[in-house]
Amino acid sequence: xxxxxxxxxxxxxxxxxxxxxxxxxxxxxxxxxxxEILRRIIEPGDILCLEGDNQKQADFLANQLxxxxxxxxxxxxxxxxxITLPAHIELFKKGMIKQVDFCYAGPQGGAVADLVKxxxxxxxxxxxYNELYARYYIDLTPRVALIAAAQADRKGNLFLAANTEETxxxxxxxxxxxxxxxxxxxxxxxxxxxxxxxxxxxxxxVQAPYPMHxxxxxxxxxAAITDVQVLxxxxxxxxxxxxxxxxxxxxxxxxxxxAIELLLPTYGERLGLKGKICKYWMVNPLPTxxxxxxxxxxxxxxxxxxxxxxxxxxxxxxxxxxxxxxxSFHSNRAMGQLAGHYAIDMFIGASLxxxxxxxxxxxxxxxxxxFGGAPNMGCQPTGRxxxxxxxxxxxxxxxxxxxxxxxxxxxxxxxxxFQAGRVPTFVEELDATDPSIRKALHGVTPxxxxxxxxxxxxxxxxxxxxxxxxxxxxxxxxIRAVAGYTPxxxxxxxxETEDLRARGIVQLPEDVGVRPSEASRSLLATQxxxxxxxxxxxxxxxxxxxxxx
Amino acid sequence: xxxxxxxxxxxxxxxxxxxDAGSFVELLPPPERITSPYLAQLxxxxxxxxGIVIGHAKIGGKKxxxxxxxxxxxxxxxxxIHGAKLTGLFKAAARDKVPCVLIIESGxxxxxxxxxxxxxxAETMRAIFECRALKVPTIAVIATDIxxxxxxxxxxxxxxxxxxxxxxxxxxxxxxxxxxxxxxxAYDSANRALVWKTSGGKTxxxxxxxxxLAHDSPEAVRDAIARLLTKSSAVSLASVKxxxxxxxxxxKKFGTTDDPDAVxxxxxxxxxxxxxxxxxxxFAALAKRGK
Amino acid sequence: MEKFAKAFPSKPLPSKTAKPWALxxxxxxxxxxxxxxxxxxxxxxMQCHVETSIxxxxxxxxxxxxxxxxxxxxxGTKVTINDQGAPPVLxxxxxxxxxxxxxxxxx
Numbered sequence: 001x002x003x004x005x006x007x008x009x010x011x012x013x014x015x016x017x018x019x020x021x022x023x024x025x026x027x028x029x030x031x032x033x034x035x036e037i038l039r040r041i042i043e044p045g046d047i048l049c050l051e052g053d054n055q056k057q058a059d060f061l062a063n064q065l066x067x068x069x070x071x072x073x074x075x076x077x078x079x080x081x082x083i084t085l086p087a088h089i090e091l092f093k094k095g096m097i098k099q100v101d102f103c104y105a106g107p108q109g110g111a112v113a114d115l116v117k118x119x120x121x122x123x124x125x126x127x128x129y130n131e132l133y134a135r136y137y138i139d140l141t142p143r144v145a146l147i148a149a150a151q152a153d154r155k156g157n158l159f160l161a162a163n164t165e166e167t168x169x170x171x172x173x174x175x176x177x178x179x180x181x182x183x184x185x186x187x188x189x190x191x192x193x194x195x196x197x198x199x200x201x202x203x204x205x206v207q208a209p210y211p212m213h214x215x216x217x218x219x220x221x222x223a224a225i226t227d228v229q230v231l232x233x234x235x236x237x238x239x240x241x242x243x244x245x246x247x248x249x250x251x252x253x254x255x256x257x258x259a260i261e262l263l264l265p266t267y268g269e270r271l272g273l274k275g276k277i278c279k280y281w282m283v284n285p286l287p288t289x290x291x292x293x294x295x296x297x298x299x300x301x302x303x304x305x306x307x308x309x310x311x312x313x314x315x316x317x318x319x320x321x322x323x324x325x326x327x328s329f330h331s332n333r334a335m336g337q338l339a340g341h342y343a344i345d346m347f348i349g350a351s352l353x354x355x356x357x358x359x360x361x362x363x364x365x366x367x368x369x370x371f372g373g374a375p376n377m378g379c380q381p382t383g384r385x386x387x388x389x390x391x392x393x394x395x396x397x398x399x400x401x402x403x404x405x406x407x408x409x410x411x412x413x414x415x416x417x418f419q420a421g422r423v424p425t426f427v428e429e430l431d432a433t434d435p436s437i438r439k440a441l442h443g444v445t446p447x448x449x450x451x452x453x454x455x456x457x458x459x460x461x462x463x464x465x466x467x468x469x470x471x472x473x474x475x476x477x478x479i480r481a482v483a484g485y486t487p488x489x490x491x492x493x494x495x496e497t498e499d500l501r502a503r504g505i506v507q508l509p510e511d512v513g514v515r516p517s518e519a520s521r522s523l524l525a526t527q528x529x530x531x532x533x534x535x536x537x538x539x540x541x542x543x544x545x546x547x548x549x
Numbered sequence: 550x551x552x553x554x555x556x557x558x559x560x561x562x563x564x565x566x567x568x569d570a571g572s573f574v575e576l577l578p579p580p581e582r583i584t585s586p587y588l589a590q591l592x593x594x595x596x597x598x599x600g601i602v603i604g605h606a607k608i609g610g611k612k613x614x615x616x617x618x619x620x621x622x623x624x625x626x627x628x629x630i631h632g633a634k635l636t637g638l639f640k641a642a643a644r645d646k647v648p649c650v651l652i653i654e655s656g657x658x659x660x661x662x663x664x665x666x667x668x669x670x671a672e673t674m675r676a677i678f679e680c681r682a683l684k685v686p687t688i689a690v691i692a693t694d695i696x697x698x699x700x701x702x703x704x705x706x707x708x709x710x711x712x713x714x715x716x717x718x719x720x721x722x723x724x725x726x727x728x729x730x731x732x733x734x735a736y737d738s739a740n741r742a743l744v745w746k747t748s749g750g751k752t753x754x755x756x757x758x759x760x761x762l763a764h765d766s767p768e769a770v771r772d773a774i775a776r777l778l779t780k781s782s783a784v785s786l787a788s789v790k791x792x793x794x795x796x797x798x799x800x801k802k803f804g805t806t807d808d809p810d811a812v813x814x815x816x817x818x819x820x821x822x823x824x825x826x827x828x829x830x831x832f833a834a835l836a837k838r839g840k
Numbered sequence: 841m842e843k844f845a846k847a848f849p850s851k852p853l854p855s856k857t858a859k860p861w862a863l864x865x866x867x868x869x870x871x872x873x874x875x876x877x878x879x880x881x882x883x884x885x886m887q888c889h890v891e892t893s894i895x896x897x898x899x900x901x902x903x904x905x906x907x908x909x910x911x912x913x914x915x916g917t918k919v920t921i922n923d924q925g926a927p928p929v930l931x932x933x934x935x936x937x938x939x940x941x942x943x944x945x946x947x
Contacts (some may be wrong), residue, residue: 164899183580228929418927420870422894460929485900485928516933522553534826548741548749549825559866579863579875592841594893594924596867597875621868 009178016041016180017203027156027199028188029206033172034064035202041180042144044075049142050088052175052228053081053333054106054372055305056163058148060184060208065146077101079140081129081166082372083108085213092120101140102370103127109367114143115508116368116440126446129304129373132339133166136173145174145181148212151192152185156199159192159470162306162314162329163214167197169334175201216308216543220258221530228416228460231509232521233259236348236414237268239463239512240456241277244390244410248280250340250377252349256414258288260348262524265295282340282377283319285310285329287542289533291525293320303329304336304373313539328487333373339376345390346410347377351417351448353430356476356479358451358466361432362412368437371448373422378411378449394455398467411449414458417484424486425459426479451475457482461489462508469505481506556693556716556766560602560617563652566767567774568615575604578635585628587662594801596622599630603638605647609775613650614642620654620695627701628659632669639676639687648778649677651708656723658701670700677707677785686710686781689772691717691750692765698723706758709781712773713750713759715828720748744821746809751824751832755816756799763831842895846908847885847904853878853916858945861921864937865930866929872923876914876942885909892923904928908935917942 019040025034038061042048050065051058065073066087075098078091082157083105091097092115101124105112117120127135136142150161160167172179182204183197235497237260240246251257264278278292278301292298300323306314306329314321314329324328351360361370382405384391391407398408415425432446455467455478464478481497483489500506509516515522521527526535529546555563564573577583579597588595600622616638627635635651635756640787641651658666680687681807689705689712691697696718697705703721705711713719724738737743746752754762761777763769782788803812810821817837818824824835861877872892880887886909890901908914919935926934 227933228927231933416927417929422897422927424923464863485903490899490903521557527554527557530826537828538822544740544742546741548745550851561863578861580861580877592893594841594867594922596922597863597920612908619868621866621871678845 013178013180013546016043020204024204027203027205028203030058031206031209034061035067039068039072041204042073042076045077046143047079047140049136049145049174050078050080050206051145051147051167052084052088053166053305054084054104055211055217056148056165057085058184059085059087059213060206060210061146061148061182062087066094066483068096070095074098079132079136079142080199081132082106083112089115095120098122099124101125101132101135103126103129103132104370106369109369112368113366114211116436120312121440123440125444126441128371128375129166130334130341130376133169133334136170141177141179142170142174143179145170145179147171147181147183149183149197150187150462152183152202152205152207153190153192153199154188156202156205157185157192157195158185158197158202159194160196162311162331163186164196164331164333165305166333168332171197171201174222180204182206183454184212186211192436193328194324194539214308217285218253218307219289219309219528219543219546220253220255220286221546222258222262222288222524222526222531225255225259225262225521227521228519229256229259229518230263230415230523231514231516232256232414232458232460233263234267234519235463235509235512236260236412236458236513237263238271238506238514240346240410240412240435240458242271242273244345245394246277246346246390246410247388248282248344249278249346249348250282250344252374254350254414256350257348258286259524261286261288261292262526264292264297265377265525266523268297269295273487280344282336282344284331285314287529287532287540290532290540293317294535295525301498302336302339303331304333305331308543309541312541313536316539337373337376340373341379341381342384345388346378346412348410348412348414349374349378349449350415351413352425353427353432354413354415354425354457354479355427355430355451357472358413358454358457360454360481361430361446362431362448362449363430363437363446365431365434365437368446370446374448380409380411384409394467397465398455399470408455410455411453412456413449413454413459417459417461417482417486417489424488426464426483426486426488428488448472459484462506463512465505465507474500474505478505485488550710553767555626555714555767555770556765558767559621560619560654563617563767564602564604564606564615567652567771568608569610572607573604573615574606575602579601583630585630585662587628588623591661593623593661599628599634600625601631601634603634605617608771608778611648611778613648613778614638615650615652617652623659623661625653625655625695625701626657626659627655627666627669628662629669630664630665631659632673634759636669636672636676639673639680642685642687643676643679643683646683648688648781649680650688650690650774651705652692653697653701653705654689654693654695655697655699656695657701667700670704674704674707675839677704681709681782684781684783686778688712688777690710690770690774691719692761692763692770694718696720696748710760710768710777711753711758712761712763712777713753714763714765714770715750715832716765717750717753718745718748719750719758722750743809746813752809752812754833755813755818755836757795762829762833766816769829835839841893842851842898843889843891844898844901845887845889846905847887848906849884849908850886850915851913852883853913854943857943858922859942862938862941864941865926865934867922867924872921872926872927872931872934874931874938875920876935876938877918878916878942879919880916880918886914886917886919888919888921890921890923891900892921892925894923894925900928901931904931908932912939914939
C-alpha cells in the first residue's frame with residue numbers, strides 16, 4: 001500500500017484524486033457520495049484539518065466523516081481550531097485519531113475532559129489560533145482539509161461571505177503543499193459576489209443539504225448587564241481608557257466589556273472622551289458597539305469573524321467595517337489575531353479563574369476548554385517597535401530595565417470577584433494545575449494569560465496595577481487587595497493595601513473619580529436588544545432567540 | 550435613548566417616581582416586619598413587605614391609594630399577607646372614595662400558602678367592583694415581563710382601566726402552561742416574539758384589552774394614570790353582555806388564524822416591521838385600533 | 841437558611857437623618873434586601889441581623905459588614921438583611937444605598 005510518507009506528495013495527491021474517479025463530476029460531488037469519497041482521499045497517518053472555529057463550522061463534512069468506522073479511517077492526526085460538534089467527539093470514540101492538535105473546545109469542554117480521563121484523547125498540544133495556523137506551515141501541514149464556504153461558482157471559486165474567518169489560513173498551506181482541499185458550500189451559483197478563494201486552490205466541492213453551522217457568539221443582550229458591571233465599566237473607563245488614552249483595542253465577548261461599549265455614548269461623552277479613546281477596534285461586529293458607532297466614536301473595525309444578524313448593518317457602515325467590492329462584510333481570523341497582537345494599545349477580557357500571581361485559566365477539572373485567540377492578544381509582543389501614547393505610558397510605569405522594551409501593551413483582566421453561584425474567581429492555585437491535566441498536556445499547565453503579561457486587574461473593588469508592582473510579593477498583595485471577599489481577598493493585610501493605595505498601585509472606585517452609587521444601568525446607551533435595533537435604524541437583525549417583538 | 554426604564558425599577562422606585570415628591574405614605578412599612586410565616590417554615594427567605602408595597606400618595610395633587618407588587622419576590626405571587634394588604638387597600642379606596650392604582654407584577658397565587666391567595670384575590674375583586682359601583686376609579690398598570698397572570702390577570706381585567714407598556718404581558722395561563730397542555734406545535738413558549746405578539750402590551754392594546762399603551766418610562770406611565778384617574782363606571786349586566794359580544798366578534802374574526810401578525814393586520818396595522826419597533830403612542834399612531 | 845447576628849464597632853450616625861428607616865434591594869434570586877433603622881443602642885455599634893438562604897459564607901458576610909461599619913459612621917443603627925444568595929458586592933452596594941437613603945433621603 002502506498003502511504004503518504006513513501007510517495008512524492010504530488011504523485012500521491014494525483015492518486016488520491018484518481019481514486020475518487022467517477023464519484024465526482026469534475027470537482028463537484030453529491031452529498032450522498034461524501035462518506036465514500038472521504039474514505040478514498042484520506043490515508044492512514046494523514047494530517048487531517050477540519051475547519052471549525054468558535055463560530056463557523058464545516059459541519060456537514062464533519063458529520064459525514066463521523067459516519068465512517070475505524071476500518072475506513074485510522075491513525076489520523078487531527079488538526080483543527082475548535083472541537084465543538086458532537087461529530088468531532090465521535091471520531092475519538094471510534095478510535096480513529098492517533099493525535100490531535102487544537103485550540104479550543106468550548107461546548108465540548110466536558111466531553112473532552114471525559115475523553116482525557118478515559119485516555120481516548122491523545123493530545124499533542126492546545127494552541128492559540130495563530131500558533132496553530134503557523135504550525136500549518138511548519139510541522140502540521142494538512143494532507144487533506146475539509147472547509148466551509150457560503151457559495152461556489154461552476155469553476156469552484158469560493159465566496160466566504162461575512163465569515164471568512166480561518167478559511168484562508170487553512171487553504172493556503174494545504175493547497176500549496178499538494179494537499180487536498182474539499183469544500184462544503186451552502187449553494188452553487190453562476191456568479192459569485194466576490195472571489196475569496198480561487199478555484200485552483202480547491203479540489204472538491206459539495207453543496208451541503210443544510211447551511212453551515214454559524215454560532216452567534218458576540219451577541220450580548222444589554223438587558224443582562226448588571227449595575228455591578230456598569231460600576232466596573234466606569235472604573236475601567238476612568239482608570240485605564242482615560243488615563244492611558246487607549247486608541248486601539250480589542251474587547252472580549254463578556255458583559256463587562258459590553259457595558260463599556262454602551263457607556264461610551266453616554267458616560268464617555270460626558271467625560272469628554274470622544275475622539276480621544278476607542279477609535280480603532282479589532283473586534284467582531286459586536287451589536288453592542290452600534291450606539292458608539294452611530295455616535296461617531298469609531299473610525300474602524302477589523303474582525304476575525306462575522307456575527308449573525310450584523311450583515312446588513314456592517315454593509316451599510318462600510319466606512320467603519322472592512323467590506324469586499326461587493327459591499328459585504330469581510331473578516332480574517334489569522335490577520336485579525338496578528339493585528340490584535342502587534343497593533344493595539346489594549347486587550348481587555350475576562351476569565352473564570354485568576355491565581356494570586358495573575359495567571360488566568362478557563363480550564364477546570366471537569367471542563368477542558370483551551371485558549372482560542374485571547375492569548376495572541378493578551379500578551380506582550382516584544383517584536384513591537386512602533387510607539388503610541390498608551391504604549392509608552394504603560395511602559396514607563398513598568399520601569400523598564402536596560403534590556404527591555406520602552407513600551408507595554410495594556411493587558412487587562414476584568415472580572416467580578418465571584419462567578420455565578422458564589423464561585424470565587426480568585427484562587428490560590430488554578431484548577432488547571434491539576435496533575436492529570438498537566439500529564440495529558442505533556443507537563444504544560446494550560447494558562448490562558450500569564451501573570452507577567454497582565455498589566456491591570458479590574459474588579460468591582462477597584463484596579464490593581466500589576467505592571468507597577470516591583471516584586472512578586474507586591475503583585476500578590478495587589479491582587480488580594482482587589483479580590484474582595486473571596487478567600488484570596490480575605491487574606492489581605494490592611495497595612496499593605498493602604499500602602500499600595502497610597503502609591504496608586506491599588507485604586508478604589510473613588511480614587512479614579514467614580515461614585516459607586518452612580519453606577520446604574522440607566523447610564524447605558526440602551527438597555528435591551530430592541531434598543532440596539534433602534535440605534536441601527538432597523539439594520540441589525542438579531543438572532544430569533546433575542547427577539548421578543 | 551437612555552434613561553430610567555419603568556420595567557427596570559423596583560416596586561419602591563416605581564412608587565417614588567410616580568407619586569408627587571414626598572407624598573407617599575406607606576402602610577404596614579418594613580419596620581413592622583409583617584412577613585410570611587409559611588415561607589419561613591419552608592426555609593424560603595421572607596421579605597419585610599411580603600412582595601407588595603401599599604400606601605397612599607398624590608399624583609398631580611390628587612390623592613390616590615397606590616400599591617406596587619414586587620415581581621422578583623416569589624414571582625410577585627399572592628400569599629396570605631400580600632393578599633390581605635391588597636384587599637385592604639381596595640376596601641379602603643371604596644370606604645374613602647379615593648381612586649386606587651395597582652402596579653402589577655405577579656404570576657397569580659402563591660402556591661406555598663394554600664388557598665389564602667385565592668380567597669384574597671376573590672375578595673379584592675369584590676372590593677374593586679364595590680369601588681366601581683361607587684364610581685371610584687381603579688387602574689391596573691402592567692409593564693413588565695412577569696406581567697399579570699393567573700388570578701391577578703383576571704383581577705386586572707376587573708379594574709376600570711389597564712395601562713400597559715410594550716414589556717407588559719397579560720393572560721391567565723402562562724406560555725409554558727399553554728405549551729404543556731396544547732403542545733409545542735400549537736404554542737412554542739420559547740418563541741419570545743410569538744409570546745409577546747399574543748400576550749404583550751401592544752397586542753392587548755390593539756384588541757382593546759388595554760386602554761392605554763405608554764412608553765416604558767415612569768413619566769409616561771404617570772401621565773397615563775393621571776389621564777385615566779377621572780372616570781369610573783359600574784359593572785352592569787348590560788356592560789358584561791356588551792363585552793361578551795365583543796369577544797364573540799373577536800373569536801369569529803381571528804379564531805382560526807395561527808399568525809399573530811394577521812391579528813395586527815386585522816386591527817389596522819399596515820407596516821408590521823415599523824410597528825414592531827415602535828412603542829407607546831407611536832405604536833398607537835401606526836394602528837387604527839378597531840374598538 | 842442560616843441566621844446570625846453580630847454588632848460591629850462604628851462611629852455614631854449623624855444626629856439628624858432624613859428618615860427613621862430606609863430599605864434597599866429586593867428579595868429575589870441573587871439579590872437581597874437591607875433594612876437600616878436608627879435608634880439602635882449603644883450608639884457606637886452597628887447591630888446586624890442576617891438571614892440567608894445560602895449557608896456557609898459567614899466569614900465573608902462578617903468581613904463585608906465589618907468593612908462597612910469601619911468606613912461609614914453607622915453607630916446606633918440596626919441593620920436587618922433578608923438574603924437570597926447575593927454576592928458580597930451587592931451586599932456592599934445595598935448597604936450603601938440604604939445608608940444613603942437613611943441619611944440623605946430618597947434621591
